[in-house]
Amino acid sequence: MKGSEYVTQKLYYKDAYIKEFITKGLEQNQDHSGRWYIILNETAFYPTGGGQPCDLGTLNGVRVLEVEETEEEIRHYVEERLENIGKVKGEIDWSRRFDHMQQHAGQHILTAAFEELFQIRTVSFHLGKEFCTIDLEIENLSEEILFEVERRANDIILENRPIEAKWVSHSEASEYKLRKELSVTEDIRLVIIPDYDYNGCGGTHPRATSQVSVIKILDWEKQKNMVRVRFICGKRVLIHLHQKHFILKELGQLLSAPEDQLPVVTNKLVDANKAQAKSIANLQETQLQFEAEQLLKSVNEWAGEKVIEHVFENRPVQQLQKLARLITEKNLAINVFFVAENGDKLQFVFSRDQHASFNMKAIVKDILPVINGKGGGSDSSAQGGGAAIIRGKEILTQIQKCIQTKNFTKI
Template identity: 30%
Template sequence: MRVFFVVFFFFTFNKDFVTSVVSCCPAELKQEINGKKETVKGFNVKLQDTILFPEGGGQPDDHGLIGDIPVLRVTRLGPEAVHFVCSSLQEGQQVHVKVDWERRFDHMQQHSGQHLITALADTMFGYKTTSWELGRQRSTIELDTPCVKPNQLQALEEAVNEKIRSQTPVTVQLLSIDDPAVRSRGLPEDHAGPIRIIDIEGVDANMCCGTHVSNLSHLQVIKLLGTEKGKKNKTNLLFLAGNRVLKYTEKSFNTERSLVSLLKTGPDDHVEAVDKLQKSVKLLQKTNLNILRDMAVLIAQNFKNNPQRGNFFSFHKKEGDNEFMNIIANEINTEETLVFLTVGEEKGPGLFLLAGPSGPVAELGPRVLEMLQGKGAGKNGRFQGKANSLSRREEVEAFLQQHCTHHTSEEE
């Protein structure tokens, strides 16, 4: 078998390739599917050669096809690439390998963009890169500085885009590990074969195993989105390169167009319009809260003024919160009356409060909690919490009413 990394160096721009299967073994892959981690059963396949890049150097792996079988993951095992697929392949079988070019070219743009930004941040300001991450939507470079000033950010963006406009070549050098120019620090222990150097002409020459463009003009444009505070006095620089800038621009424009329709104002007035809406919402919420408080008092007083009232009071309202329920309970003499209150959707989740004499509340609270499939706790004559479902509310009410009736008959 030829050494994977030697061959792959020359295949960055190859989109498909014919090779043969060396081995195929049963395997499992842990994947995140719809936000949940699941284990997928499949096979680990080694090929004579490959054009699919395994994850490494801060860059995610390639995806693609072996024949018509999707490659879900590519990892490195020493000098070899291991392809995870869901269907088995015959050893010795000739196969057609095809790379997911959109994903590959995106990774090339982001990775070469990172090299360029890293080099110029160091040259212009002395800010060293300590790590980087090629994210799904945006990429991050960790700079060894507590802050990057706005004027520095602007100057850096102008400088990287000038290099792109200058059509600066990017070349690959293969050096022996014994070559004096090679810095072996950071190499994996299982590295095999020559060392790959990515050379951005007149800008930077750096050891890297990842995929890159052959000319900075392929990056199209780089947008520095801004900075965030990093760990240990470092700064995270967020950026987009190439097609991601175009997609971000399209998405931003569509969002802007939707806001124009919703807010009935031009883009320049969106911030002011949203600020006014937020203030209006806060005012309405405050007004609504005052109304709910007054309503809670009236509900309690109406019960207290009823000459035929018993020793049990139950009430439900779709709109409300814990304060609304507690005001009602505070207005009613819960030393003599058992109070059961709920707020929320009648058949959905909500909040509940059971208030009354401390003995019965402590006894009945856990049962109410169980019936409402909720979480909560109680003390000093109050038991309250969240209900997963209020669909059994009437059943809880009947249960509490029965308890009160039984307790009253015992006293008589």
């Protein structure tokens, strides 16, 4: 098996702070999709696994795009083929690596705080590009619980406790008060924060809790029978704080209010906008009712049926639908044909009341091919749209001609 042919030494387990290394390549090849990958004699690149993304960086100056482990074979997928793999210099993207170390160690600390204070178990962890998540075995949370857990986690960080990693046998592992059951029986690696957290883990971590710097819980949401908590650690907290500070500063300037008054001023603004929106909606309703009364004065007759036809410019379909309802709800045996010329599109609404007879669904189906359009509905109300290949008036003329030659009644 290919995976057992090469056993790469994992330098990231010897020292997670290795940023550069020199080794030799064992193989350079392409996978089934044509991507080039390199297998090294030893590597400081951490492969994707355990909720932690892989390291990135370069090999002999060529970008490493992804690192994966299959069996004991670690593949470094590169941007292009290396000229020579006899001597390979690897350089880790240290900013990314240390960020991952902070987030992963922060997750251990936060998870242990949930268990220590409230006996809430973590069932999964994801380290994302912008934030991290843990899924908790509980159906609901409170702000009081989150506050206490966050406080405890940051106290552990300030205590500057060591973070130790050690390889143990299965029997040796049983001597520790592990936070969760081990998923392996061999090659067991424990990550230990003395007198606080003992956990089987294959990720990279800093040497002490102080290097996590700080943990901030952002929010939480329900996920089926669990709760998903979003959080960030270390430098991500500074970035998040900078973004929030910039936003609050901009809002303060826009609203001419100090930061502590922004919620009050914003609520007043929202209430004012709601009142204004309601006033506008009432005015629009009045305008549409007036417009409907005016259109009722222009009734024509097609094939013995009363018809109101009109072409609008830059009118949303929703307004045409409401206007048609205002007319048809009067039950005056009227068929309505509205077309809107909206830029490079033609949109239309056809409707009738219960005393009129045209089959609007059949008419729409007949007219759609003319404008390469889509649409549908029922025999009493249908709508659609397509390309503005012809003018709206031409569509209405074509509908009138078709009604005179085809059976477009509702029966």
